[in-house]
Structure formats: C-alpha cells, structure tokens
Amino acid sequence: GYRSRAAYKLTDIADRFGLLKPGQRVIDLGAAPGGWTQVALERGVTRIAGVDLLPVEPLPPAILIQADFTDPDVGDQLVEALGGPPDLVMSDMAPNTVGHRRTDHLRIVGLIDAAVDFAEAVLPPGGAFVAKAFQGGEISEVITRLKRSFAHVRNVKPPASRADSSETYLVATGFRGHPAAGLA
Numbered sequence: 001g002y003r004s005r006a007a008y009k010l011t012d013i014a015d016r017f018g019l020l021k022p023g024q025r026v027i028d029l030g031a032a033p034g035g036w037t038q039v040a041l042e043r044g045v046t047r048i049a050g051v052d053l054l055p056v057e058p059l060p061p062a063i064l065i066q067a068d069f070t071d072p073d074v075g076d077q078l079v080e081a082l083g084g085p086p087d088l089v090m091s092d093m094a095p096n097t098v099g100h101r102r103t104d105h106l107r108i109v110g111l112i113d114a115a116v117d118f119a120e121a122v123l124p125p126g127g128a129f130v131a132k133a134f135q136g137g138e139i140s141e142v143i144t145r146l147k148r149s150f151a152h153v154r155n156v157k158p159p160a161s162r163a164d165s166s167e168t169y170l171v172a173t174g175f176r177g178h179p180a181a182g183l184a
C-alpha cells in the first residue's frame with residue numbers, strides 16, 4: 001500500500017499528463033512519508049532524489065535526504081545525488097501554517113517560488129514541473145511566470161484531492177530551456 005493519500009493525486013496527474021516514465025530522473029520535494037516516491041518507483045523511475053524536513057523510511061534506490069529545501073546547498077545536493085539533471089521536478093511541499101492568514105499565504109507562495117526557481121535552474125529543455133498550490137491571490141502570478149518558461153501550464157484539481165480543500169496542483173510541461181542557451 002501507499003504511505004500517503006497524496007500518492008493517488010500524483011497517480012491522477014501522472015496519468016493525465018504522461019509524466020513518470022521508466023529511465024527518467026525525478027526530484028521529489030516534500031517527500032515524507034514517501035507516497036510520491038513510491039508512485040515514481042512503481043512506474044519504473046529508478047533515479048529519484050527527494051528531500052523533506054522529516055525523515056522518510058528508506059525506499060531504495062531512491063535517495064532521500066532530511067533537510068530544509070530552502071537551505072542554500074540542498075538543491076545542488078539533490079542534483080548531485082541524482083547524477084544528472086531531472087526530467088521532472090515535483091513538489092508536494094506545504095508549509096506548517098501558523099493561523100495568521102497573510103503570513104501563511106506568504107509562506108506558501110515563498111515555497112512555491114523556491115521550487116520554481118530550482119526547477120528553472122536545473123531542468124533541461126522539455127522538462128516538467130508539478131507543484132502543490134493553494135487557491136488565492138498570488139497563484140496567478142506564479143502561473144504567469146510558469147507560462148513564460150513552459151510551453152503548457154495547467155492548474156488542476158486531481159479527483160483524489162478533497163473537494164473542500166483549496167489545494168490545487170500546477171502542472172507545467174515543455175520547459176523552454178534557459179534564455180541564454182538559445183543565443184551563443
């Protein structure tokens with residue numbers, strides 16, 4: 001069985017958008033307790049590196065580190081563990097909420113922005129990005145930003161996501177690559 005209900009959300013998204021193919025490299029941000037990594041492994045992804053603030057019970061051959069993704073060196077560590085650039089960066093990270101609406105919203109957006117920064121820095125052209133988001137103010141700015149660097153951007157609510165939660169997932173495919181790469 002899966003370690004999380006979230007596994008079913010990734011299953012929906014992967015089926016719908018053709019993500020997680022055998023032989024791909026994948027990065028899993030906010031990996032605990034390991035449900036998304038389980039789904040990726042089940043689909044033949046063997047090169048997967050993940051991070052979480054919490055420890056994750058081992059899921060070999062996945063490399064799972066316990067750290068704060070927003071710490072400066074963690075992104076490099078993940079790519080190094082993977083042995084090359086990822087085909088997919090996926091984030092199910094959600095910050096602990098403090099109950100103060102504005103603070104919580106800024107933390108959520110900060111975490112998504114950090115994941116987008118990372119994805120744009122490490123993905124090769126054609127790469128994909130999936131991130132949990134929450135309906136509200138600044139999500140449209142994240143979408144606008146993603147549309148500049150990915151060919152296709154969707155904001156989806158997987159059937160497995162509770163209808164009464166404001167959670168959605170941003171799915172961006174067809175990374176256009178870094179602007180400088182096309183010049184030379």
Ligand code: SAM
Pocket residue numbers: 003004005006007029030031032033034035036037051052053054067068069070092093094095096
């Ligand atoms: N996708 C996971 C699964 O299927 O098992 C569930 C992930 S859970 C919804 C969100 C996770 O994000 C939590 O385990 C939390 O510790 C992690 N998280 C939140 N902020 C983080 C950060 N700054 N760095 C790393 N992990 C973080």
